[in-house]
Amino acid sequence: MGQVLRYTAYLLRSYARDRTALFFGFLFPLLFMALFGVLNFGGSVRVSLAVVDEAKNEQSASFIASLRAIETLQVTTSEREAALADLTANDRDLVLVIPTDFRIAPAAPGANVPKLTLYENSAEPEAAAIGRAILSSVVNQLSFAVTRTAPVIAIEREEITGRNLEYVDFLTPGILGMTIMQLGISGVAFSFVAERQRGVIRRIMATPIPRRNYMAAHVLQRLILAVVQVLILLAVAVVAFKVTVVGGIGSLLLVAVLGAVVFLCLGFAVTGLLATENQAAVVTQVVTLPQLFLSGVFFSRDAVPAFLKPVADLLPLTFLNDALRDIATTGASLADVSPQILGLVVWAVVSFFAAYRLFRLDP
Amino acid sequence: MAPIVSVRDLRRSYGQIKAVDGVSFDVEEREIFALLGPNGAGKTTTVEILEGLREADSGTAVVAGVDVRRDPSGVKERIGVQLQQSAFPENFIAREIVELFALFYGKRVDSLALLRSVGLEDKAKQKQEKLSGGQRQRLSIAVALVNEPQVLFLDEPTTGLDPQARRNLWELVRAIRARGTTVFLTTHYLDEAEALCDRVAIMDAGRIVALDSPPALIQALLRRGFSKPVVQQQANLDDVFLDLTGHALREE
Numbered sequence: 001m002g003q004v005l006r007y008t009a010y011l012l013r014s015y016a017r018d019r020t021a022l023f024f025g026f027l028f029p030l031l032f033m034a035l036f037g038v039l040n041f042g043g044s045v046r047v048s049l050a051v052v053d054e055a056k057n058e059q060s061a062s063f064i065a066s067l068r069a070i071e072t073l074q075v076t077t078s079e080r081e082a083a084l085a086d087l088t089a090n091d092r093d094l095v096l097v098i099p100t101d102f103r104i105a106p107a108a109p110g111a112n113v114p115k116l117t118l119y120e121n122s123a124e125p126e127a128a129a130i131g132r133a134i135l136s137s138v139v140n141q142l143s144f145a146v147t148r149t150a151p152v153i154a155i156e157r158e159e160i161t162g163r164n165l166e167y168v169d170f171l172t173p174g175i176l177g178m179t180i181m182q183l184g185i186s187g188v189a190f191s192f193v194a195e196r197q198r199g200v201i202r203r204i205m206a207t208p209i210p211r212r213n214y215m216a217a218h219v220l221q222r223l224i225l226a227v228v229q230v231l232i233l234l235a236v237a238v239v240a241f242k243v244t245v246v247g248g249i250g251s252l253l254l255v256a257v258l259g260a261v262v263f264l265c266l267g268f269a270v271t272g273l274l275a276t277e278n279q280a281a282v283v284t285q286v287v288t289l290p291q292l293f294l295s296g297v298f299f300s301r302d303a304v305p306a307f308l309k310p311v312a313d314l315l316p317l318t319f320l321n322d323a324l325r326d327i328a329t330t331g332a333s334l335a336d337v338s339p340q341i342l343g344l345v346v347w348a349v350v351s352f353f354a355a356y357r358l359f360r361l362d363p
Numbered sequence: 364m365a366p367i368v369s370v371r372d373l374r375r376s377y378g379q380i381k382a383v384d385g386v387s388f389d390v391e392e393r394e395i396f397a398l399l400g401p402n403g404a405g406k407t408t409t410v411e412i413l414e415g416l417r418e419a420d421s422g423t424a425v426v427a428g429v430d431v432r433r434d435p436s437g438v439k440e441r442i443g444v445q446l447q448q449s450a451f452p453e454n455f456i457a458r459e460i461v462e463l464f465a466l467f468y469g470k471r472v473d474s475l476a477l478l479r480s481v482g483l484e485d486k487a488k489q490k491q492e493k494l495s496g497g498q499r500q501r502l503s504i505a506v507a508l509v510n511e512p513q514v515l516f517l518d519e520p521t522t523g524l525d526p527q528a529r530r531n532l533w534e535l536v537r538a539i540r541a542r543g544t545t546v547f548l549t550t551h552y553l554d555e556a557e558a559l560c561d562r563v564a565i566m567d568a569g570r571i572v573a574l575d576s577p578p579a580l581i582q583a584l585l586r587r588g589f590s591k592p593v594v595q596q597q598a599n600l601d602d603v604f605l606d607l608t609g610h611a612l613r614e615e
Contacts, residue, residue: 003466010463014454017490199449206416206446207467208439 003209007217012224024186025225029179029233033241036171036298047131048074049094050083055102055114063104063142070134072166087119093127095119096135106146125302130170137246137330169244172237173324174297179229180256181317183222184263185288189271189280197276201361211361219264226260227253247327251334255327258344259320265351266316272358291317296325316351319343365428367392367514367545368413373422375408382408383419384569390514390562395536395546397556400566406549407447409566410518413547415439416446427513440468443507443544445500447518451491457502458487461509468510481505481535482612497528497612504535508544515539517548521555526604527612533559554601 015021051067053060068075078086086092097117118135120128195201204214230253237243245252270287274280291297294304295317304312312318323340326332334341366389375383383405390396398406411417413426415435424431427441451460461474478484481501486494491502500520507515517536521529529552536559540546550556556563557577564574573580 003469006466007463010455010459010466013459014452017454195452199446200452202416203446203449203451204467206414206439206444206449207464208436208469209467 004213004216004220007209007213008220008224011217011221015221015225021187024182025179025229026232029175029229030236032178033168033171033175033233033237036167046074047072047093047127047134048076048091049096049131050076050078050086050092052080052083052095052097053077054080054100055098057102059104060098060102063098063102066142067135067138070138072134073131084119087121090121090123093121093124094131094135104142104146120302122302125300126167126170129300129302130167133170133325133329140331166242168237168241169329170300170325171298172234172241172243172245173328174321175237176230176233176252176256176324177259177295177317177321178292178297179233180226180259180320181263181288181291183226183229184260184265184267185270186267186284187222188264188267189274189284190277192268192271193274193277193280196361196363202363205361214361222264223257223260226256230256245328246331247329247333251327251332251337252324254334255320255323255337255341255344258341258348259316259324262316262320262344262347262351265348265355268355268359269351269357272355272360275363291315294318296321314343316344316347319347364392366390367394367427368396368547369423369425370409370413371423373409373412373424374420375412375417376420381569383412386422386566386569386571388564388571388574390545390547392545393540393543394561395540395548395559397560397563398547398549398566399551399553399556399563400549401551404566405569406566407518410516410547410549413438414442414444414516440510441513443510443512443515445503445507445515445517445520447522451499451502451506453490453492455491456488457483457491457494460491460502461505464506465509470510472509477505477508478502480508480538482531495528495613497524497531500524500528500532501535504532504539508539512544514545514547517546519549519551521550521552525613526601527608527610529555530605530610531612 049067051064053064064075064077067073076092080095080097083092083095087095095118097119099114099116101112102114102116116135116139118132120132122128192201205211231249234243234245234249234252238245266287270283271280274283294308294312295301295315297317301309301312301318301322319340323332323337323344326337326340327334368388368390370389371387373383373386374381386405386409398409400406408417412419413424413431415431415438419432426438429437429441431438452463455463457478458474461472461477465472465474475484475487478487481504483494483498483501483505486498486502491499494502504515504517504520507517520536521532524532533555536546536548548560560577562574562576563580564571565580566572573583575583
């Protein structure tokens with residue numbers, strides 16, 4: 001164990017001196033964030049929301065008022081038919097129907113709670129996704145507020161009104177997921193193929209270090225890097241891009257580490273198929289590029305064509321991004337993202353066995 | 364005294380090719396022993412079997428009292444190696460490379476003293492990938508000594524070095540032997556074998572075709588009636604080169 005930890009420390013120190021690795025691990029994701037978040041999609045995304053108030057009571061009015069206070073939302077009120085016609089005509093992103101039984105009050109156990117109906121414009125998937133995230137966060141906060149004592153309500157409400165989900169808020173978890181994927185797949189493939197080709201691994205295997213210790217140090221180094229990357233990227237996102245992270249940092253880190261385990265195993269499995277750095281360049285692209293576009297890094301997955309959806313839904317980066325995004329933008333708990341966590345665990349098990357079968361230290 | 368390396372009828376094939384085809388020899392303690400031969404003669408395969416890096420198909424090899432085929436990792440603990448076509452990990456300074464490899468043996472070493480013993484003390488803080496070819500070979504020897512090995516294996520240690528660096532490395536090898544370590548090397552430079560080694564084994568097509576001290580091998584050849592036109596020369600081109608450029612080591 002001492003050998004593994006000390007070796008890990010040496011590996012981290014050499015990583016800190018590797019400019020290329022630092023660029024791809026830290027600067028590159030931040031550049032992406034800057035590029036997409038500030039230059040191109042800068043400013044807030046405006047989501048046009050039509051509210052159909054069928055309750056027409058005091059509470060629905062106050063609910064609508066709190067929605068109006070959210071900068072990102074352009075709230076209009078209208079009748080159901082007209083609103084849906086606007087949605088079809090692409091004039092609205094979302095239509096929210098407040099039912100006649102709407103109330104903001106604690107429900108008795110087992111009693112029916114009022115159901116809000118949300119119609120989404122499938123032609124505007126990003127706006128719809130952001131709007132949906134905002135609405136679910138408002139509803140969550142309201143439910144939370146109602147079940148607590150009075151002063152808490154006030155504080156929570158202020159948070160709701162101050163909340164302004166911008167594109168960078170949506171983007172940041174995607175960038176985290178992308179960075180973890182790159183760390184696992186490209187990070188493993190390029191360094192191990194190069195070290196195997198140059199005879200570095202052969203030289204180390206001429207010493208008595210057990211292979212499991214060698215592997216453990218390399219895995220541990222990358223898991224630590226994943227945590228450091230997430231923390232630094234989040235810090236920069238919050239400070240420089242004013243990103244709001246609603247959920248717990250602990251939950252984010254836990255999901256990030258689980259994601260890192262999945263992508264490290266995939267990385268080792270893929271590396272087992274590679275002999276040269278040229279092959280690594282091609283194969284890592286083949287593995288990562290589709291996930292970059294199908295797993296909701298930059299855009300909502302709703303934009304994925306229907307025939308690709310079944311595949312996109314099962315990609316490892318999809319599970320990772322969805323979990324990170326739900327935690328970061330809507331404050332979901334680990335229990336809320338348990339389907340995604342289950343997906344990641346399945347991927348971890350499958351890819352661990354693939355790595356075990358395919359990965360070789362010897363050339 | 365029992366030989367420190369003892370090889371009996373060692374065989375290893377790659378498909379149809381018999382890389383090592385029934386090799387037997389002994390190396391005595393504190394000897395500088397060389398395996399000579401053209402490329403593809405089976406030198407590296409033989410050495411890698413002795414280092415516990417490759418499995419033999421049959422035969423026995425005992426190194427420093429350990430049966431290589433039964434306990435390859437036990438052999439690795441007792442020997443030092445310098446491999447052909449190998450490299451150290453990048454972004455480490457020379458001193459860290461020594462300490463890192465000591466860690467692989469579960470040891471702590473005085474890395475500066477070890478670097479001093481190979482003449483690299485002033486390069487301790489230099490990244491290893493920035494060292495010259497000769498310096499890297501000496502670093503590689505320092506690394507091979509971290510576990511105070513009983514036998515030091517050097518696979519073509521002077522390939523690619525300039526004449527000054529080669530002679531410097533010979534001095535280093537002699538100094539290591541003087542401290543009591545057996546040195547087992549492969550080379551295809553015959554002048555190197557003649558200048559450095561107590562005994563040499565000449566290998567060709569997977570077999571050992573001669574094994575003795577360099578003077579004895581030459582005498583045996585002459586006794587077989589060999590002669591070549593004698594040109595009286597008090598010096599050769601090597602001497603000219605070294606006379607003009609000196610023995611001092613160069614920075615590459």
